Amino acid sequence: MKKHTLLTGITITVMAFSACNDETLDIGSTLTTQDDKLAISSADYTVNTRTIMADSILVRTSYCYLGNLKDTETGTYVRSSFMTQMNLLESFSFPEESTIANHDDNGKACVDSCLLQFILSNPSSVNDTLAAMKVTVRELNRPMEENRLYYSNFDPVAEGFIREDGLNESVMFTYYDLTEDLESSEEMHFLDFRLNNPYTDKQGVTYKNYGTYIMRQYYEHPEFFKNSYTFIHNVCPGFYISISDGEGVYAEVRYSGLDLFIHKMVNDSIESDTKTLAGTNEILQTTTITNDKVRLQQLADDNTCTYLKAPAGLFTEVTLPVDDIFNNHQEDSIMTASINFQRINNLQYDKEQQIPTYLLMVPKDSLYTFFEKSRTPDNLTSFYTGYMSGKNYYSFSNISSLVTKMHNQKNAGLLKEANWLEKNPNWNKVVLVPIKINSTTTSSNSSMVTGYENMLTIASTRLVGGSQNPYSAPYINIVYGKFNQ
Numbered sequence: 001m002k003k004h005t006l007l008t009g010i011t012i013t014v015m016a017f018s019a020c021n022d023e024t025l026d027i028g029s030t031l032t033t034q035d036d037k038l039a040i041s042s043a044d045y046t047v048n049t050r051t052i053m054a055d056s057i058l059v060r061t062s063y064c065y066l067g068n069l070k071d072t073e074t075g076t077y078v079r080s081s082f083m084t085q086m087n088l089l090e091s092f093s094f095p096e097e098s099t100i101a102n103h104d105d106n107g108k109a110c111v112d113s114c115l116l117q118f119i120l121s122n123p124s125s126v127n128d129t130l131a132a133m134k135v136t137v138r139e140l141n142r143p144m145e146e147n148r149l150y151y152s153n154f155d156p157v158a159e160g161f162i163r164e165d166g167l168n169e170s171v172m173f174t175y176y177d178l179t180e181d182l183e184s185s186e187e188m189h190f191l192d193f194r195l196n197n198p199y200t201d202k203q204g205v206t207y208k209n210y211g212t213y214i215m216r217q218y219y220e221h222p223e224f225f226k227n228s229y230t231f232i233h234n235v236c237p238g239f240y241i242s243i244s245d246g247e248g249v250y251a252e253v254r255y256s257g258l259d260l261f262i263h264k265m266v267n268d269s270i271e272s273d274t275k276t277l278a279g280t281n282e283i284l285q286t287t288t289i290t291n292d293k294v295r296l297q298q299l300a301d302d303n304t305c306t307y308l309k310a311p312a313g314l315f316t317e318v319t320l321p322v323d324d325i326f327n328n329h330q331e332d333s334i335m336t337a338s339i340n341f342q343r344i345n346n347l348q349y350d351k352e353q354q355i356p357t358y359l360l361m362v363p364k365d366s367l368y369t370f371f372e373k374s375r376t377p378d379n380l381t382s383f384y385t386g387y388m389s390g391k392n393y394y395s396f397s398n399i400s401s402l403v404t405k406m407h408n409q410k411n412a413g414l415l416k417e418a419n420w421l422e423k424n425p426n427w428n429k430v431v432l433v434p435i436k437i438n439s440t441t442t443s444s445n446s447s448m449v450t451g452y453e454n455m456l457t458i459a460s461t462r463l464v465g466g467s468q469n470p471y472s473a474p475y476i477n478i479v480y481g482k483f484n485q
Contacts, residue, residue, distance in 0.1 A: 037484045041332075044475045047339065048319040049465030051300040051307045052431070056153035057454040058371040059287045062438055065311070065456050066120065066191075067250030068133065068243040073353065073460055074299065076292035078311070080456070081242035083144060083156055084256045084285045086277035088231040094262070094275065097219050101263035101270050104208045109219070112261045114211030116193040116239065119255035123175065124354060124458035131248030135173050137193050139166035140237035144284040149372055152289040152312040152456075156240050163202075167210060167239075169193050175249045188254070211260040214277075236277070238284075250458055255279070287456060303468040305344055308356050308434050310455040316341070316432040316463055317364065322406045323428075325478055332480040337400040339476040341432065342393045344462040354459040356434035359394050360384050360452065363402075364426040367433070376452055381405060384435065384452070394432075394463075402430070403478075434459060 064082035071078050094100075100109035116137060141163035144150070156162060173191050195210035207213040217235045218225055224234040232238065236258075256279030263270050279285060289312040299307050300314055307314040318339075325334070343355070361383045362370050369375075370382060377384045380401045385394050406428050413420035413427075421427070434455040439447045464471045 039482045039484055040335075041480045041482075042477065043325075043480070044477050045321040045324050046473045046475050047321060047465075048467070049306045049463070049474060050303070050317050050467065051305075051314050052317045053293070053296050053300050054312050054315055056151040057289075057312045057456075058368070059150055059152050059154075059289075059454070059456065060371065060374070061285075061287065061436075061453045061456055062451075064253040064256075064285050065250065065287045065289075066118070066135070066241060066243070066253050067123075068247040069124065069250035069458060070247060071353075071458065071460075073309075074292060074295045076295045077247060077290075078250060078458055079243060079290040080250060080287055080311070081156075081240065082253060082285065082287045083140065083161070083238055083240045084253075084279040085144065085228075085232050085238035086236055086256070086258050086279060088225060088228045088277060090227070092225065092275065092277070094215055094218050095264045095273070099265045100215075101265055104212065109215060110208045111211030111215050112263060114195040114209050114214075114261070115259040116195055117255070117257050117259065118191040118241065118253050120175070120189045120191060120249075120251040121254050122457070123249060123251040131174060131246060133173050133246035133249060134170055134244040135191060136168065136170040136242055136244045138168050138240045138242075139163045140240060141166070143232045143237040144286065146284065150284075150286040152287065152454075154286060154288055156286075156288065162240055165200075166202075167195065167199060169195060169197070170244055175251070189251075211258075214258075214260060215262075252457070256285075289456070303466040304470060305462040306465040307460070307462055308359070308432060309460045310356060310434040310457060312454075312456075313460070315434075316465065318361075318430050318432065320403060320406065320428045320430065320476065322403055322410070325403060325476075326407050329480055332482045334400045334404055334478055335481045336398045336479040337403045337476055338395070338397050339399065339474065340393045340395045341474060342464040342471075343387075344464060344471075345392070346462065354457060355387055355461050356455060356459045358384055358386050358435050358437050358455075360433045360435045361396055361399070361430050362433065364429040364431050365424075367431050371452075371454060374451070376449075384437070400478075403476075432463075 064084060065080040066082060068077055068079045070076070097109050102110055102112055104110040140156075140161050142161060144161070171191070171193055175189055198206050198208065199210045199213050200206045201213055207216060214235065221234065224230050241253075258277040260275040260277075262273050262275065264273055291312060296309070296313055299309070306316040308316055325337075341359075360370070360377065363381060366382070375382065383396050383399055383402075385396050387394055410420070410424075410427055413424060417423065436453045436455045436457070437449055438451045438453065439449050463474075465474050
């Protein structure tokens with residue numbers, strides 16, 4: 001018991017050493033007594049890596065993405081479209097119908113005009129800021145399903161979510177609109193659909209515009225506006241936005257809003273007013289990613305390196321040499337297990353493409369459930385790290401708990417089943433995944449992480465590795481500790 005406690009206490013000190021040297025090997029004699037001496041040793045083991053293609057990724061994300069951009073590395077296009085619902089705030093209401101100033105030809109209250117607006121920012125790349133793109137919005141036929149997980153290969157059209165005879169409007173869009181003040185709009189760029197054409201609902205009733213349809217439903221069916229659920233399921237299921245033509249932009253959609261502009265009577269005067277429905281995290285949003293799978297597979301087949309490519313592109317699979325690590329060390333404790341993944345610079349593409357900022361390391365068999373269950377890296381079996389630009393690599397400083405767990409699971413499994421290895425081929429494999437870390441600023445101006453998501457921006461890098469790697473092979477450094485008897 002005493003030895004175990006001492007070993008745990010000095011592990012923190014051992015972690016300060018990045019590699020084995022004379023001082024590291026002598027740490028046992030400097031931190032322990034002669035009667036209770038800890039022997040420290042270190043060894044490096046080669047790890048095998050390869051590129052695997054992500055068929056699809058979970059798109060439970062804070063923001064949607066829209067664009068059609070040529071990937072200079074593959075020579076093919078990455079296209080993104082999205083679906084979004086509109087959130088009904090509890091305070092939402094129209095004035096008394098009798099106070100509405102404008103009326104349609106039938107003498108009924110109507111909305112003056114209606115604007116569906118999206119704000120884009122943080123482009124992965126903008127090849128041509130003045131390139132014209134045709135963007136189309138279509139009305140959903142039914143709401144997105146709350147109990148369903150939406151992956152990046154989800155196709156709303158094929159799944160029958162689009163109302164064929166419903167709202168269908170297109171606009172021409174450039175990322176930098178010359179009619180706007182470029183200084184004030186540099187960070188946010190507006191994509192506007194003016195829904196002022198006559199609109200016909202599913203019952204065949206025609207309204208002056210889409211906003212008037214919303215207003216009439218409010219007055220005739222107030223129960224539909226009880227909350228967002230009743231609104232989405234009875235009035236407005238949502239919208240599908242896609243690129244119809246053109247390329248050159250791929251960006252985040254940071255805001256979605258439906259503005260209804262009205263005039264109302266107040267005493268003896270007429271005042272203007274705006275009612276807003278917004279797309280928020282409280283309602284469902286999805287992003288559909290279209291990649292050239294044939295070209296991605298060609299990159300995955302390149303065994304001279306491994307790839308990390310987003311969105312929904314390529315991951316790096318790592319086989320940890322667990323058996324080698326524990327061979328002849330059954331009586332030792334693994335104090336640290338560190339591994340670095342060196343980037344391969346590419347002068348042609350590094351200036352054109354973003355480098356993944358954060359990586360997740362997760363057991364291969366937990367790759368999908370990690371995101372589906374909204375887990376966070378626990379530093380026991382899953383880890384994350386950031387790109388170290390000064391050293392040009394990604395570093396995982398201590399994954400000893402994962403290595404030990406893999407070893408113990410294998411031994412326990414073999415005791416129960418002789419063919420355990422055949423049934424668990426991924427027992428010693430992890431996957432490196434580009435991720436986005438969401439954070440918020442607290443009242444004390446500190447940053448607090450709120451979630452981890454698959455990366456949907458366009459980013460790419462190559463790592464040293466692969467079966468035909470021309471460089472020094474990646475390795476894992478193990479520091480062992482053992483008390484001498």
